[in-house]
Amino acid sequence: MSGVGTNQERGVRTLSLDAPDTRNALSASLVRELTAALTASARDDDVRAVVLTHTGTTFCAGADLREPPAPDDVVRLLRLLVELPLPVVARVTGHVRAGGLGLLAACDVAAASTAATFALTEVRIGVAPAIVSLPLLPRTDPRALARFCLTGERFDAAEAVRLGLLTAAGDDVDAVLAPVLDGLRRAAPQALAETKRLLTARVLEAFDRDAADLTALSARLFSSPPAREGMTAFLERRDPAWVL
Template sequence: MSYSTLEIQRNGAVATLWMNRPEVFNAFDEQLIAELTQACQALDHDDSVRVVVLAGRGRHFSAGADLNWMRRAASHGEAENLADARQFARMLRTLATLSKPTVARVHGAALGGGTGLTAACQMAIASDDAVFSTSEVRFGIIPAVISPYVLQAIGPRQAQRYFQSGERFDAARALAMGLVSEVAPAAQLDARVAALAESLCAGGPCAQRAARELIAAVHGRPLGEATDEDTAQRIARQRATAEAREGIAAFLEKRPADWLR
């Protein structure tokens, strides 16, 4: 597929999805939202893609909502705003539920929805010049659609502050709160993203999907016999898969597993 607001770059099994509206700092409007949804769906169904990296061309990752889009939304009624919000929510959920690892490559500004995109990816590496915010309240609105992803990343206590203050915070603060998993000097950002992608490609794809399901099932669950039984069944099922047999055989035979060939 061809896109007017995106560029997809392939490097082996790694696909980098570049938001390509540098003239507006990759702010999103209806077109970018629709194309991000379509591109994520296409990459998810491409078995040759093992890792998806989300990045932004130009000086910034994403400045959030396009001002012209916001201006149009302000003149719309509730029904039209609801339709727009549903499309945005669908895009974020499509990104967040990809069946393969996703990494946000964040530099410069990641404001409002840009923070939401960061949180919707499973992992994020930020350059040390990155700046984040959930600034919606300063426009008289709320970070409603991005809230499930940002809350999952930073927790309700931090959200109480930043959802209400709209303050900007730097990459070091984002790391401390859990929004990003690593901070790198700007000159090393691409190298660190590439290193993480290479590590992710080393894992078995079925095992990685099972690992994500494991996290969703176990997080917040109390210890007890039910949790013991669930986790025991999960590892028993996984050990019986062809992928597990191949992975263990490759280790014992000191050769690459077949998913690395």
């Protein structure tokens, strides 16, 4: 059963992806619930910032292949994270795969424990990181990122910091984030909103320019024969037919 847990302390609202049985994969229902929770947070004058975190050992495993969300809904969710007039801070203590990296890239600050691992696994199931690239490419080193997009290899938190995917990493992620949250609590709400608008302008340009084309590409690839083979192989825990 998918869901989003909510907690609030001193103006910081924590939203927790709470579908550990599916490794917090982005199902249609989870995307709807997270979109609703973020929208409600933006409308609440008592909320100064949002922390996006998770239950279980995985922050987000990407799209739920059994209940996949519509590409348009994923684009709306990612754009909402970028456009939200509140700073959004990702807190990661587990693994992140595929579309989960899009969530991280759409956040304003992202921190992870050194135990976390990351992978852009789309090519291994016959698709491409199309929608994920909207927030990811403007915020990371494209030359360094190319290797992981093309190979689907796993990389660690230190590499994620070097790429620009993470702001910081440490053994104790809460200790890493403590000064960040303290700083957000000390900042004026209007100043935070306007500063975020300055910082996200380039990311939103990518959405305005490329979202329609990448949404169409994602839909086309996910309905293709290679993707059907790749997703079936993944669910059956075997290599797809193209593996040499």
